[in-house]
Amino acid sequence: xxxxxxxxxxxxxxxxxxxxxxxxxxxxxxxxxxxxxxxxxxxxxxxxxxxxxxxxxxxxxxxxxxxxxxxxxxxxxxxxxxxxxxxxxxxxxxxxxxxxxxxxxxxxxxxxxxxxxxxxxxxxxxxxxxx
Numbered sequence: 449x450x451x452x453x454x455x456x457x458x459x460x461x462x463x464x465x466x467x468x469x470x471x472x473x474x475x476x477x478x479x480x481x482x483x484x485x486x487x488x489x490x491x492x493x494x495x496x497x498x499x500x501x502x503x504x505x506x507x508x509x510x511x512x513x514x515x516x517x518x519x520x521x522x523x524x525x526x527x528x529x530x531x532x533x534x535x536x537x538x539x540x541x542x543x544x545x546x547x548x549x550x551x552x553x554x555x556x557x558x559x560x561x562x563x564x565x566x567x568x569x570x571x572x573x574x575x576x577x578x579x
Contacts, residue, residue, distance in 0.1 A: 468519075486561050494510040536572070536574050538566065538569060552575045560572075
C-alpha cells in the first residue's frame with residue numbers, strides 16, 4: 449500500500465526528466481489528473497491523457513523540453529505531506545522564485561496554481577512547488 453500517491457507521481461516525473469523520457473505513465477486518480485491539468489495550464493507539460501486499463505487506469509503525462517533539449521521543470525517537490533499538512537490562506541500564499549515558479553494547491557474550487565488561486569480569492573492545501 450502506498451502512503452503518499454502524490455509524492456509518487458512527482459517522483460516518477462522527476463525520474464523521467466532525469467533520463468529525458470518523452471512521457472511517463474502513472475497510476476491514475478482524480479487528484480493526479482487535476483494536478484496534471486494544473487501543470488498543463490501553467491505550461492510545464494505538453495499534455496496528458498487517461499488510458500483505460502484494468503484494474504486501474506493509467507495517467508500518461510507528456511513531458512516538455514526546450515528547443516535544445518533542456519528541461520522545463522527544473523525542480524519539483526512535495527510541500528504538504530501526510531504527516532504534516534501545509535495550508536495557506538490568500539494572504540500568506542508564497543511566491544515561488546519571485547513569480548518564476550508555481551505552487552499547486554488543493555482548494556475548494558479544485559486543484560489550482562497559486563496564480564489562479566489568487567485570482568479566485570481562495571487558499572488551500574499546498575500540494576507541491578515547481579520551477
